[in-house]
Amino acid sequence: MTETVQWMADGTPYSPRFGDRYHSEAAHALSQAEQVFLAGCGLPQAWAGHPQWRILETGFGFGLNFLVTWHAWQQDPARPGLLHFVSTEAFPIAAADLLAQARKFPHLLPLAEELAAQWWGLLPGVHRLRLAGGRLLLSLLIGDSQAMLRQQELVADSIYLDGFSPARNPDMWSLHSLKAVARCARRGTQLATWTIAAQLRRDLAQCGFAVRKVPGVPPKRDNLQATFAPQWEPRKAPLWPLGAQALPARLAGGGGHAAIVGAGIAGAACARQLALRGWQVTVLDTASHPAAGASALPAGIFAPHTSSDDSPLSRITRAGQRCSLQWAQQLLQAGQDWEMTGVLERRQLATPPDETAALSDSPAAVPTRRSAHERPPAWKDALAAPAADWSEEASAATLEALGLPADTPALWHPRGGWLRPAALVQALLDHPGIHFVGDAQVQALDALKTAEGQPLWSLSDGQGQQWAQADLVVLCAGPQSASIRINGQSLAAAQALQTIRGQVSWGRYAEGQAPAAHQPVNGHGSWVPYFRIGQDADAAWVMGSSFERGQSALPPSAEDAAAAHAGNGAKLQTLLPEGHRPDAQAFARAQHWAQLRCASTDRLPLVGPLLPTQALQALHTLPEGLASPWVATAMGSRGLTWALLCAELLAARLHAEPLPLPNPLALALASDRYCK
Incomplete structure (x- = not known):
């Protein structure tokens, strides 16, 4: 519940808890x-x-x-x-x-x-x-x-x-x-x-x-x-395993040149955060246009994650959702690019162990089969009011609107919704300090010094084609990040990255056939029943996604595509009854879209420097005063919820700003955890 305030006769607010006025007249x-x-x-x-x-x-x-x-x-x-x-x-x-x-x-x-x-x-x-x-x-x-x-x-x-x-x-x-x-x-x-x-x-x-x-x-x-003005030298225990990695003094106030590798949501978000701080930013991508990879998804869902112990995953996801909502409200057109419709979560399976139990604060936590719809006990009592802004038990009316029985176990996320990732990417890159370069295959980062003695990174294809020079490099290329070499050496964090292929099924509605209920449903798969797509703003739906670990071939073979499409159809049947989803014929005619996602071994993003200071100094011919390359990747299937938060965390660490997360959660995302 929110704090009780009593208003005095003279109009000043009074706190019954502390028996004192908040202030005088x-x-x-x-x-x-x-x-x-x-x-x-x-x-x-x-x-x-x-x-x-x-x-x-x-x-x-x-x-x-x-x-x-x-x-x-x-x-x-x-x-x-x-x-x-x-x-x-x-x-x-x-x-x-x-x-x-x-x-x-x-x-x-x-x-x-x-x-x-x-x-x-x-x-x-x-x-x-x-x-x-x-x-x-x-x-x-x-x-x-x-x-x-x-x-x-x-x-x-x-x-x-x-x-x-x-x-x-x-x-x-x-x-x-x-x-x-x-x-x-x-x-x-x-x-x-x-x-x-x-x-x-x-x-x-x-x-x-x-x-x-x-x-x-x-x-x-x-x-x-x-x-x-202490008479001693204050000391604090170091937070980051690789050190603070603060920018050189010449770059601390912005004004340098940054190169971002990857023009998906993570890359665009990092570019925008750096441009806001005065950097000139070049965004490089292997495709000819931004949002050509996983961010080309027709539409996706953003929603919080809940767990009975309010795990780190749950808390990070809430912070990410707030961040994504604020940027969507600032940059995008509601109803066209995104919409806060609310999201129904209906999961038939227990929360995967690698998303809750393994991420518990307790090192002794072991995977257990628990209800996917449990919320922390305090959310039903002392914290009921603020908790309801995030997630609550789905009401009978909400369930009825989706054709589900009133006793269906489900959560309602009132500030969830759908979003078109490509629209968000384009909006983030629309800044005078950001320049996009397409058809740029970055395979190598090499340290060099200019004629004036300024240390820089050279970004090239490894065969002599240089794409850019920069004071700071941030890798946001998803699975491709692992293949980039630094002064001829492989990335220390590459071993933590995993490639996951995902396929969605989607289709357009005929005129006048859009459903009455526009609320997405997720859990065992994600269903977006209504969004706008194409120049004519046609109404469309999308269902997905398959989860094909270790598969990187694009496009998928005909057999793999058919299997993924059938799997999406089966998931949809578990989410919604007939009459609230496309019939078998309509689903059979749906289009397929597949791309690669990047995840880490612990299912959390990687944000931070790639190399400790001593490793930078050990690299051959590395000029003094050159910052380590940084990384913001491994967003998995939660890029719409995590990417903008991770970009802000990266910018905060670089510029010695207050972090958007408490220390334990920031450490859980740090690339440092794989570079010891």
């Missing part, structure tokens, strides 16, 4: 946000001229500090191109309460309305909200501040220390919580807060902050400001 609350926090951290002046700025806040509350900061950033001509705002919140309020408060500040209301549109499904964990066209990234850490901050890889340039008073919420202001905050500071980070409690001053000093009292915002006489 509106004018004072606005002054506190502007003067105590924004100006108290030297903003907006401090961020001028920087490519990005990172702010950490404890206690999001009604988001007033965030909205004031967003407004100041929006109005500032010298603003950074990317603003990160990370905020902890153990008990998020409802969107309606957030808007009720924002209506008191007309200049902030449009921003609050944009925020409220994404204010849903706030289960415990990390939620990345992409605002202002993706240039303002709000990371909500839902849970205890201390615990959440210790699970984040984060360096903050400014810190807003906020929350209910130390007397009402002592855990928020405890020494251990402040140590977690200090862990996120760099030397010179500015901190501001409204309280001047003596114990707080002593604890901040113990954590390495130089603390000072400053004149307060009336009626308070004093406020507190601090600068992180």
Whole structure:
């Protein structure tokens, strides 16, 4: 459930949980946000001229500090191109309460309305909200501040220390919580807060902050400001097995040249993320046009994954779905390129062991046959409201609309839907900083130095045809990534990549024959009953996909194609009854489409550098200061849900930004796990 807020007679919000007001009357609350926090951290002046700025806040509350900061950033001509705002919140309020408060500040209301549109499904964990066209990234850490901050890889340039008073919420202001905050500071980070409690001053000093009292915002006489300036050298345990692999200083602010190998969803998403950060990006593909491989799928489903233990797979997939939804809403035409119809999940088989049990946090987990429709117990009780935004038991009315009995075991994913991958790829590549080069077979990466001494990667076919030179290379070529050699050496992570051929069956509806129910159904196969295809926007359906491990021949033989088509038909019969799917004759006339997918041995994507620093130095003739090639691949059958998230994770790691996932989940995706 969302946090209960009581509104006082004077219009101020009150928390029954903590027995305290969120803030005083509106004018004072606005002054506190502007003067105590924004100006108290030297903003907006401090961020001028920087490519990005990172702010950490404890206690999001009604988001007033965030909205004031967003407004100041929006109005500032010298603003950074990317603003990160990370905020902890153990008990998020409802969107309606957030808007009720924002209506008191007309200049902030449009921003609050944009925020409220994404204010849903706030289960415990990390939620990345992409605002202002993706240039303002709000990371909500839902849970205890201390615990959440210790699970984040984060360096903050400014810190807003906020929350209910130390007397009402002592855990928020405890020494251990402040140590977690200090862990996120760099030397010179500015901190501001409204309280001047003596114990707080002593604890901040113990954590390495130089603390000072400053004149307060009336009626308070004093406020507190601090600068992180420890007398020791702060150290943190390294997160990544191959090291942070930060970009050389000359490239840290963007402006370099990046080459992306592969023009599917993963490659296009990585290109867009780098272009947003100021890179000039060349995207190379063996085909003559983008989205010619697995991303040429006529239409696919995006939906969350559920498990009784809320496994890493489930949490990563939720984060990916939120990311994909936000980009689709920003770039695509609803009804033509995609639609959030909701998705019914009807699985007759138990969740595959390699998707749930083997990915459990517990090393002792063993594959068990469990219901595919189980949800965490808390989703039915304390977390019922935010959980229902993701998945809930399918209602009798939903089942009836699809011709299924009311007692059919099934889940309903209200924010799932269908999407045309090729449309998403084209939209992502539509950026002035991105250039596509087709018919480019990249087989080799070789290090070189320019006449001016600048280290670069040369991308070639291995036979003398050079396609590009770049400061940074990202491999997103699916199964083909494994065949690319670096200075004559095979990729360390190539052994983790597996090729899987998949075939779908699809057909067009005759005029007036489209079904009444447009909701996709997945589980044992995926059925999209209605989408638009072709220049004439014909109505069509698609069913799939086969799962042919180790098969890489394209096109499939006639026998293989027929077997895959029959298999798709059999799966459809298990999903829906007659009258809600094409009849046997119509299905027999359907067209076939087959392509290759790339998966890893543990069924999770690979994101990160391919080589450790020592391996880079060991390569012959490798110039100093050249970044390792990076990789974003192995999306398996979940590219629509994972690719955009993985691209953002890659960009965050490269640019030392807050991660869109907690550390354990980011590590689960790291290419480092195969390069030890």
